[in-house]
Amino acid sequence: GADRSVPRMAGAMLLGEAIIYAIGVxxxxxxxxxxxxxxxxxxxxxxxxxxxxxxALAMGVLPTAWKFLDR
Structure with a gap:
């Protein structure tokens, strides 16, 4: 459900990127x-x-797409 709103999506993406870099680097x-x-x-x-x-693109596109699908 983190892809339903921009703030939650930003947090999830930031956490995901941090995990990837924390392991990868x-x-x-x-x-x-x-x-x-x-x-x-x-x-x-x-x-x-x-x-x-x-x-930024995903944070704008995914919540908007969910709003259109809910209609």
């Missing part, structure tokens, strides 16, 4: 034998803008 550091700072620079920073744009 340290794994990248270990697998590629790089420092955590380098892993953040390679595996997190380049993707933040794209992830924010996708999240």
């Amino acid at each position: 340290p794994y990248l550091a270990l697998a590629a034998d790089m420092s955590l700072t380098a892993a953040v620079a390679a595996g997190l920073t380049p993707f933040l803008i794209g992830d924010a744009l996708k999240a």
Whole structure:
């Protein structure tokens, strides 16, 4: 039900992205034998803008779609 309203959707997406990055960045550091700072620079920073744009699009589209389907 988190996809029914924008604030709940934002929270769910933020939590999901945080979990993905919290697991993925340290794994990248270990697998590629790089420092955590380098892993953040390679595996997190380049993707933040794209992830924010996708999240904003989904936060606008999904609750609106549910409202139209409920009619």
